[in-house]
Amino acid sequence: MPRENYQESLNEFREDVQQLGELVLERLDQSLSALEHTDTETAKSVIEGDEEINQRYLELESTCIDLFALQQPVASDLRFIAASFKILTDIERIGDLATNLGRYALSAKQESVSDVALYDIGAAAHELVADSLDAYVTEDVTMCYRVAERDDEIDSLCHSASQRVVRDLIEREATGEDPWSVEQVLDDVSIVLL
Missing domain, CATH: 1.20.58 (Methane Monooxygenase Hydroxylase; Chain G, domain 1)
Known part of the structure; x- marks a missing residue:
């Protein structure tokens, strides 16, 4: 892959991580709202949306591994990819916590x-x-x-x-x-x- 395409791939990867992060933030906001307003429909929506987050996480994880394995990144790119991999893991975990909060909103007395x-x-x-x-x-x-x-x-x-x-x-x-x-x-x- 020519260097220009590789840089485009890194930029697209950053945008994809950002989009997943924004989706998870939206789900966290929804779960907090469901808890505050005892909104069972929103809580259920957050819970049902967990699979989408997990799937997108796995796709981005695969992209990250491909960038490591196929491109042999130089030092700064290597740091970016490694940091992005860690960030992806944390974003997915926040999505899980938003789901847990949605479950709590459903079951809370x-x-x-x-x-x-x-x-x-x-x-x-x-x-x-x-x-x-x-x-x-x-x-x-x-x-x-x-x-x-x-x-x-x-x-x-x-x-x-x-x-x-x-x-x-x-x-x-x-x-x-x-x-x-x-x-x-x-x-x-x-x-x-x-």
Whole structure:
């Protein structure tokens, strides 16, 4: 493959990764909305859309392997392809988490185990992923550092939320209130620890 075509392939690959990232962000937004508004139809749509994300991920993974194996990329291209491969894996995982959130939205009781602002945590994560995708597309190194710094904020929100769930569980036990089921607690904690 001539060098010009190879560069076009890299550019197309970047665009394809961006498009998959945007699709996953859309699904994450839908799952958060389904949770916030108890929208079962949207939650089901997110769950049903997981296969499309998985399929597109596998296609891009194959493209990535072809770029490695067939083109013998030079150092900068090699770094780009390797980073894209890792990003693809993370994007697919975020799609899985959006699906899990959709399932949670379907099964969540009206009274949550604890008063944890899942939507706020999810919205902050959505913004972080969107900024990460922008940094990838524009090759903005400064933005990459800013995104990495903000990741600690989301980790802190999740840690605080999981502590809240455990604290509420202990308080309910101590006061003799109607206990939550183990399933309810695990569902809430697993969502907080996404």
